[in-house]
Amino acid sequence: MKLIVAIFREEKLSETLEALFRAEVRGLTVTHVQGHGGEIEPVETYRGMTVRMELNDKVRLEIGVSEHFVDATVQAILSAARTGEVGDGKIFVLPVEKIYRIRTGEEDTAAVTPVT
Amino acid sequence: MLEGLLVPGAVVETADTAWMLVATALVLMMTAALAFFYGGLVRTRNMLNTLAMSFVAFGCVGIAWALFGYSLAFSGARAFIGGGGHFLLERVGLDARGTIPHMLFMVYQGSFAIITAALISGAVVERMRFSAYLVFITAWSLLVYSPVCHWVWASSGWLMAMNALDFAGGTVVHVNAGIAALVAALLLGPRKDYGRRALLPHNVPFVLLGAGLLWFGWFGFNGGSALGASASAALAFTNTMLAPCATLVVWMGLDLLRSRRVTAVGLATAIVVGLVGITPAAGYISPRLAMVLGALVAFPSYFMILWRARTGIDDSLDVFSAHGIGGIAGALLTGVFANDYWGAPVDGGLQGNWGQVGVQAVGVVATLAYSGVMTFVLLKLINLVLPIRAEARDESMGLDIAAHGEEAYTRGEGAILVQGAKS
Numbered sequence: 075m076k077l078i079v080a081i082f083r084e085e086k087l088s089e090t091l092e093a094l095f096r097a098e099v100r101g102l103t104v105t106h107v108q109g110h111g112g113e114i115e116p117v118e119t120y121r122g123m124t125v126r127m128e129l130n131d132k133v134r135l136e137i138g139v140s141e142h143f144v145d146a147t148v149q150a151i152l153s154a155a156r157t158g159e160v161g162d163g164k165i166f167v168l169p170v171e172k173i174y175r176i177r178t179g180e181e182d183t184a185a186v187t188p189v190t
Numbered sequence: 191m192l193e194g195l196l197v198p199g200a201v202v203e204t205a206d207t208a209w210m211l212v213a214t215a216l217v218l219m220m221t222a223a224l225a226f227f228y229g230g231l232v233r234t235r236n237m238l239n240t241l242a243m244s245f246v247a248f249g250c251v252g253i254a255w256a257l258f259g260y261s262l263a264f265s266g267a268r269a270f271i272g273g274g275g276h277f278l279l280e281r282v283g284l285d286a287r288g289t290i291p292h293m294l295f296m297v298y299q300g301s302f303a304i305i306t307a308a309l310i311s312g313a314v315v316e317r318m319r320f321s322a323y324l325v326f327i328t329a330w331s332l333l334v335y336s337p338v339c340h341w342v343w344a345s346s347g348w349l350m351a352m353n354a355l356d357f358a359g360g361t362v363v364h365v366n367a368g369i370a371a372l373v374a375a376l377l378l379g380p381r382k383d384y385g386r387r388a389l390l391p392h393n394v395p396f397v398l399l400g401a402g403l404l405w406f407g408w409f410g411f412n413g414g415s416a417l418g419a420s421a422s423a424a425l426a427f428t429n430t431m432l433a434p435c436a437t438l439v440v441w442m443g444l445d446l447l448r449s450r451r452v453t454a455v456g457l458a459t460a461i462v463v464g465l466v467g468i469t470p471a472a473g474y475i476s477p478r479l480a481m482v483l484g485a486l487v488a489f490p491s492y493f494m495i496l497w498r499a500r501t502g503i504d505d506s507l508d509v510f511s512a513h514g515i516g517g518i519a520g521a522l523l524t525g526v527f528a529n530d531y532w533g534a535p536v537d538g539g540l541q542g543n544w545g546q547v548g549v550q551a552v553g554v555v556a557t558l559a560y561s562g563v564m565t566f567v568l569l570k571l572i573n574l575v576l577p578i579r580a581e582a583r584d585e586s587m588g589l590d591i592a593a594h595g596e597e598a599y600t601r602g603e604g605a606i607l608v609q610g611a612k613s
Contacts, residue, residue: 120455121495121496123390124449
């Protein structure tokens with residue numbers, strides 16, 4: 075079991091979700107976050123004030139998966155969230171000690187197997 | 191606008207009355223529009239406080255105007271201030287004043303008093319103690335707005351006697367509020383984070399919505415200042431459309447030269463500056479010159495805004511640059527462009543009467559001096575009993591919660607019901 079955490083461009087969210095659904099990855103959580111990934115900061119002007127925006131809007135996906143879904147999930151995100159420019163984001167794959175499905179009390183792999 | 195237009199002994203005309211009823215409602219809407227124009231420019235945590243600063247003017251200034259302000263502006267025969275003849279709306283009835291009911295003239299003028307006081311708030315947002323603000327704008331409307339209004343628009347006013355031209359309030363409203371705003375900003379000091387952090391507008395769409403509604407309302411402000419459904423109103427209406435159009439074009443060009451991009455906040459600002467500029471001239475100059483005026487007023491305001499932001503002067507929403515500088519430029523250009531053919535009581539410089547520019551300058555300087563000094567004195571006096579600056583802690587927390595006990599945008603998460611419906 076792994077927890078896949080991916081942080082990437084907000085504008086790539088829809089494409090990435092589509093790719094994940096095509097790969098039959100269904101259970102996930104989206105958080106809107108802000109971050110800096112080394113990209114060139116956009117400059118904004120408000121009347122006499124010029125500012126450089128150090129933080130950009132990103133999304134953070136959290137997906138708990140069983141072992142044989144890890145590759146498919148990572149590949150889906152890699153291909154869909156990429157633009158090739160600096161600031162595309164990161165994918166972290168973390169080990170998971172225990173998983174419970176709240177509705178049924180199922181544990182571990184059973185808890186992250188999609189309901190058909 | 192000129193009380194002098196009001197022919198004694200005339201009867202109430204229905205067409206004039208109909209237009210002035212609509213124009214009054216349009217001007218009243220401008221204060222709500224201004225609230226959103228200003229509100230969008232501040233940070234989320236001060237949104238309600240900023241909206242409230244405009245909306246309370248309806249209450250405080252509206253009542254002050256009906257009880258005392260109108261009389262101080264439009265009664266008596268003195269040159270510097272009106273008398274008590276119309277205190278508590280005494281003898282303000284349905285009889286004709288010009289060709290509209292006297293009462294309608296009073297309430298139309300009241301809508302100007304309300305927005306003029308509210309305009310000042312843009313310079314003091316995010317840090318002024320709300321109770322001190324209430325006292326200030328009420329006193330200011332009686333002791334500053336009413337006298338200046340009397341000078342310029344009452345038949346016995348000394349600037350009226352000099353033929354200083356101010357069709358709809360370039361001096362009375364905009365120079366007056368602009369200098370008061372600058373003085374208030376200087377006395378209050380900059381916001382805690384000013385110059386150290388980027389204090390960004392929290393809702394630019396509101397800024398544009400506010401500017402659009404201000405423009406709409408301004409057709410009542412300038413068009414209504416003809417005090418009737420007349421040719422003069424049609425001219426003022428036309429100029430109120432064309433001048434800001436020209437300001438927009440120039441402003442876009444300046445934005446492009448400066449940052450290679452046209453800014454949305456810039457568009458909203460340009461509309462307001464153009465409207466301010468044409469206000470004193472609206473019923474006195476040709477539409478062609480209105481476009482020239484609109485284009486010209488863009489320059490001083492644009493560069494004043496850029497310069498101001500690099501100083502320690504935290505006129506937070508650039509009230510002085512937009513209304514003060516725009517008002518001064520408009521007042522002086524009125525002296526250049528005014529034309530008897532288009533309805534001005536006297537010709538301006540282009541018609542050979544360059545002395546009119548000097549007369550306009552006297553009106554501007556007198557207003558700057560009186561309003562500036564009185565604003566300073568009033569705020570100093572209020573500060574003796576009620577600190578005009580909010581507590582530092584409240585300023586950090588945001589004045590929405592600190593002063594009003596509300597939030598502009600809350601999702602109610604973590605809110606526990608303390609007192610409500612009995613279950």
